Amino acid sequence: MESVKGLSITEVQESREQNGTNRLSEKERSTLWKKYWEKFDDPIITILLIALGINLIFTFLGKVDWFECLGIFISVMIATWVSALSEYKNEEAFLIIQKEASKVRCKVYRDGNATEIGIDDIVKGDYVLLQPGDIIPADGEVFRGSIKVDQSALNGENKELEKSVSKEKHEFRSRFIDFWDKNSLFRGSVVCSGQCIMKVTQIGDKTVYGQLSREDEAEDRLSPLQLKLSELAKKISRFGYMGAATVAFVYLVQQIFADNGWQFAKVAEYFFSGSQVLADVVNAIIMGVTVIVVSVPEGLPLMIAIVCSLNMKKMMKNNVLVRKLIGIETAGSINILFSDKTGTITCGKLQVLNFFDGQGNEYEKNNKIPLGLQKMIKYSVLGNSGAQLSKGKIIGGNATEKALLDFICSGGNCNVHLRKIRENLFSSEAKFSQTQVEGEFSGVLIKGAPEKILKKCTSFYDEDGREKPLTGTAGLNRKIDQMAKRCIRVIALATSKNFTDGKIPDGMTLVGLVGIRDDVRPDVVASVREVKRAGIQPVMITGDKKETAVAIAREVGIMDSSRNVVLTSEDLQKMSDDAICEILSDIRVIARALPTDKSRLVRIAQEKGLVVGMTGDGVNDLAALRRADVGFAMGSGTDVAKAAGDIVVLDDNFSSIRAAVLYGRTIYKSIKKFVVCQMTINIAAVLVSVVGPLMGIEKPLGITQMLWINLIMDTLAAIAFGGEPALGQYMFDKPKQRNEKILDMRAWSAIIVGAVFTFAVSLVFFLSDEMRYAFRSGENSIYFYTGYFNFFVFAGVFNAFNARCEGIDLLDHISLNKPFLFIIGLICAVQIVMTYFGGPVLRTAGLMPKEWLAAVLPALLVIPVDLMRKLIIGKRH
Numbered sequence: 001m002e003s004v005k006g007l008s009i010t011e012v013q014e015s016r017e018q019n020g021t022n023r024l025s026e027k028e029r030s031t032l033w034k035k036y037w038e039k040f041d042d043p044i045i046t047i048l049l050i051a052l053g054i055n056l057i058f059t060f061l062g063k064v065d066w067f068e069c070l071g072i073f074i075s076v077m078i079a080t081w082v083s084a085l086s087e088y089k090n091e092e093a094f095l096i097i098q099k100e101a102s103k104v105r106c107k108v109y110r111d112g113n114a115t116e117i118g119i120d121d122i123v124k125g126d127y128v129l130l131q132p133g134d135i136i137p138a139d140g141e142v143f144r145g146s147i148k149v150d151q152s153a154l155n156g157e158n159k160e161l162e163k164s165v166s167k168e169k170h171e172f173r174s175r176f177i178d179f180w181d182k183n184s185l186f187r188g189s190v191v192c193s194g195q196c197i198m199k200v201t202q203i204g205d206k207t208v209y210g211q212l213s214r215e216d217e218a219e220d221r222l223s224p225l226q227l228k229l230s231e232l233a234k235k236i237s238r239f240g241y242m243g244a245a246t247v248a249f250v251y252l253v254q255q256i257f258a259d260n261g262w263q264f265a266k267v268a269e270y271f272f273s274g275s276q277v278l279a280d281v282v283n284a285i286i287m288g289v290t291v292i293v294v295s296v297p298e299g300l301p302l303m304i305a306i307v308c309s310l311n312m313k314k315m316m317k318n319n320v321l322v323r324k325l326i327g328i329e330t331a332g333s334i335n336i337l338f339s340d341k342t343g344t345i346t347c348g349k350l351q352v353l354n355f356f357d358g359q360g361n362e363y364e365k366n367n368k369i370p371l372g373l374q375k376m377i378k379y380s381v382l383g384n385s386g387a388q389l390s391k392g393k394i395i396g397g398n399a400t401e402k403a404l405l406d407f408i409c410s411g412g413n414c415n416v417h418l419r420k421i422r423e424n425l426f427s428s429e430a431k432f433s434q435t436q437v438e439g440e441f442s443g444v445l446i447k448g449a450p451e452k453i454l455k456k457c458t459s460f461y462d463e464d465g466r467e468k469p470l471t472g473t474a475g476l477n478r479k480i481d482q483m484a485k486r487c488i489r490v491i492a493l494a495t496s497k498n499f500t501d502g503k504i505p506d507g508m509t510l511v512g513l514v515g516i517r518d519d520v521r522p523d524v525v526a527s528v529r530e531v532k533r534a535g536i537q538p539v540m541i542t543g544d545k546k547e548t549a550v551a552i553a554r555e556v557g558i559m560d561s562s563r564n565v566v567l568t569s570e571d572l573q574k575m576s577d578d579a580i581c582e583i584l585s586d587i588r589v590i591a592r593a594l595p596t597d598k599s600r601l602v603r604i605a606q607e608k609g610l611v612v613g614m615t616g617d618g619v620n621d622l623a624a625l626r627r628a629d630v631g632f633a634m635g636s637g638t639d640v641a642k643a644a645g646d647i648v649v650l651d652d653n654f655s656s657i658r659a660a661v662l663y664g665r666t667i668y669k670s671i672k673k674f675v676v677c678q679m680t681i682n683i684a685a686v687l688v689s690v691v692g693p694l695m696g697i698e699k700p701l702g703i704t705q706m707l708w709i710n711l712i713m714d715t716l717a718a719i720a721f722g723g724e725p726a727l728g729q730y731m732f733d734k735p736k737q738r739n740e741k742i743l744d745m746r747a748w749s750a751i752i753v754g755a756v757f758t759f760a761v762s763l764v765f766f767l768s769d770e771m772r773y774a775f776r777s778g779e780n781s782i783y784f785y786t787g788y789f790n791f792f793v794f795a796g797v798f799n800a801f802n803a804r805c806e807g808i809d810l811l812d813h814i815s816l817n818k819p820f821l822f823i824i825g826l827i828c829a830v831q832i833v834m835t836y837f838g839g840p841v842l843r844t845a846g847l848m849p850k851e852w853l854a855a856v857l858p859a860l861l862v863i864p865v866d867l868m869r870k871l872i873i874g875k876r877h
Contacts (some may be wrong), residue, residue: 004144004197006109006127015123022122022138022203023164024210032088038543039080049076061768070841076707101533106137108198114395114539126200132425133394133638136189138200139207141166145196149189151179154208158372160192171633177208188621190640193425195386209697232742236679241293243686247439248288250693255280286703291689310722311663318653319635327646330630332664333578333736335610336584338601341549343634343652344615345528345556346518350403353488354799356513358468359474366408373512374408376441379509380493381408383418384445386425398426401518402490413770417442426503428543428594444505445495449592450480450513451545452504453492453592457827460510465508465717478515484547487555488515519709520555528557534661534731536613541598542589549591560875564588571598598624609736610655615649615657616641632657656732665733666726674721676747677803680754681713681796687759688792697766705789708834710825720800720823721734725816746873750803751870754862758795761858765791773855775847784843786835787855794859797824802866810863 005842007015030038040049107129107858119137122128128137130147146164166183176186185198256267271277307331312322342348344368355363364371369377381404387397389409394402408414426433432448446453449480454477460470479855480490483856493511530536538558542549546568553559553642559566564587572580580587581604590597598614603623605612614621614628617637625631633645634652641792642648647657683707691699701709745752765788767773775783801810804820814821838844847855 001194003110005112007123008111008723010557011125012110012123015125020204021120023120025205030088032480035088036081036084039084072703074841091571092145100264101198103226104135104137106134107131116395122200122203124200124449129195129197129201129396130185130191130200132191132193133640134191134197135183135638135640136187136191137642138187138198139202139205139209140184140185140198140200142185143197143199144450147194147196148192149185149553149722150192150391151186151189154179154186154188155213159183162194163196166209182384193427195425214825218579223682237292237681239250239683240686243690246286246690247693248284251284251287252280254693254698255284256786271641272676278446281627282414285687287699291686291706292392307667307674307718307722310719311726315652315659315663315728317654318663319661320553320647320663321635321648321650321654322646323633323642323648324646325628328664328667330611330659330664331613331660332662332666332668334613334630334734336537336539336542336605337531337613337615337657338598338628339654340617340634341540341552342518342542343617344649344657345524345540345552345558346520348356348399348652350399350516350517350518350634352403352514353517354515355407356476356479356515356594357463358457358476358510358512360479361463370463373461373463376461376465376511377493378408378414378416379418379437379441380495381405381413381436382416382444383420383441384423384433384447389414399518400516402793404514405772407514407635422499424465428576430447430502431543431592431829432504434496434499434505441495444499446494446496446504446508446643447490448504449545450476450490450492452761453508454510455493456504456506457508457510459508461512470510476719480513481547483515484545484549486517487520487548487551488517489548490515496836511764520552520588521653521655525656527658528730530728531658531661532557535734536661537585539587539590539601541593541601543593544591546589546591549589553589553598557589566591568592569594572597572600577604577607578822581608584608595621595623597628602627613657617652618643619707628824629662632660652791659726662726662728662731665730666724670721671732672742672747673724673803674718675743676750677717677721677796677800678713680758680799681792683755684758684762684795685709685792687755692766695763700762700766701792702785704842708842709793709796712793716779716823719801720817720820721804723817723819724804725813727813746806749869749873750866754799754802754866757862757865758799761795761861762788762792765858771854773850782843782845782848783851786847787851788845789842790831790835790847790852791856793858794828794856795862797827798859799866802863806870808867808870 111129187207234576387401419438421436423435494508496505565586610739613630618635633642633646635650836846
């Protein structure tokens, strides 16, 4: 396409001063203070605060101790603050990483040259080059050329609309939005095909997209794992609510009847006291709500965000950008992975290795080709390409066009004077492109797959650039097959006198064949081996010839058996869905693939119950990326592909996809470990709170003590488990099934054994005279209750080591998760300090060394008990 001069540096500056920039105003983000106050909307916190307010009244009336109110108040404030701070920091880290890694680049004309700039740097009056896969960066009008666009992001219509130059002078009016106007272009639309130059008429918040984005308040959908956790939380909540009701009821019975010796007169006198009844009712409510706070795992869905955000920086180091949390969660469960070849399995740095003329003569360098033929190659490459040279830099075009341009320019002068009249851009379906030009050469230039081009050629250009009859192509086809076996892709160049829109012309003249090599990435062989070992079936999808695709698949290890199936797009079209489903597990390569093939394969695999991963880099991959369970967009791909993907692989490397799968499994395991640890202590706390009063044990755990336990086993434990390392051994596990529950029998056995053991030791603690004699006597047995409180906390701390490791080595890879040791150490240190300084607020008093032993040693027993469980379970499995 003929270029335009564009704005000068001075004009750009003037436009920016007059009209502003193309940056969209960021949506107002919740401040930390706002998030903190939002936490008080939680109905459980609200009930606690209402009950606390009533309790304060009784404190002033002398009916309730002030320190209990103060303890509840401090516990609620700390819990809500830690939760709000964690959520705020997680969001902040996620936004920073996404902002840095998702900057859109645009091709514009400035001072007569094409250049790439950031989308925010576009100004009103700029001339922007638009090619397939580009997201239109501003509102404007078609200045030259024509394209087809998808405006579904703006109007919800998936229909492609043609946009072209208006025959009448047209003024763009943003007040009247006409998406169907053939000259108007809108920010956020996707270029599906064609090529044009757009003149920018509106930028930033003044664009239609900018106006709509300010009104967008759509909420993110819950991921499958969040839904599983929410469902689990509901089931546990029922248990918590029943426990809370029981605790409140038992407490009231104890206060009303037991404390009054079950004597009718005293009970009646109690009811006539009025204020005491109300005080006890409020206390019962606080105890019940506290049990709910401890038992109901309302923080489970939030745990996903905490763990994922803690792992995002690690993943960025592995060139994996998570755009949607749903992607990284599901990545660990992938059964089948459809992967592009170019840039993912191969390096993506295409290089021309050789050129063959119509007589079969081979040339490895452009400057070795005779001048007459060399000129025809220049016309074919420069005149029929989406790429162009600007100040020695290649702008636009795909990888193949850039490689061809680099080859012909290696000999020096690349200037030709050609004017494009009309063109058909390359598409996966047609497998060719053609452009009609005039100037130094007048005619039609064709470029595409050799099996499409060669059979329609009747002549070729000799060394002097003269047309000669082409008597046969058998020799050329043999060379093509030989190169295919060496993993070399072949492009055919030809010319014609006639432009046949959408069809390859007959009677063409062959310019020659270009051999292009894209080397296999050095680390992809090991990555493919690991992916296969992880139970994932890799399938390579490529537009290459079948022989080339098979050679590469064998080289990297995707094909390693005689049962492996290789299909072409033509083969797929002849097969029914049922026929494909039957051989799906054996398919390894799809050659000469079309975009529709990808979507069809994803659908068939999902109908078979598989979790599907799909890689993509262009606008033709959108449907497949969106349909797949996990869409991996390539970092070098189009902006629209990256917007559609769940995960962006920044270096386009297959090894990075493997890393995404590993992190997906790591996150899943981390969340599972946290759930086991949290639920064990929560169930134990509910059992103690419910059964204790029934056995005459009044308030085994105080209200503020239970709130402290909830704090350390919820937020702090989430951070501790969030730092678990991504271990290569996780790639030996089989993928999780779609309907598989997060807690399997092994996990439930850990929860039940840990909770029941903690509860059993608690009963021994309270009912055994030996345990009471181990502590000094004091007012209300303060030392004894302090000892029990420490036993319960340390039992939870030691059980965290049990939950962290599936094996018997509790320190396995502990050095790779230093935050775990730090947080566990912090909990222990704070617990000791609070024991000595908590006083009436926490119902604690300083313990002597022998009393510490009496509290901590029983807690340590949770470790050998769980080790026995692991050994028994291990023998059965």
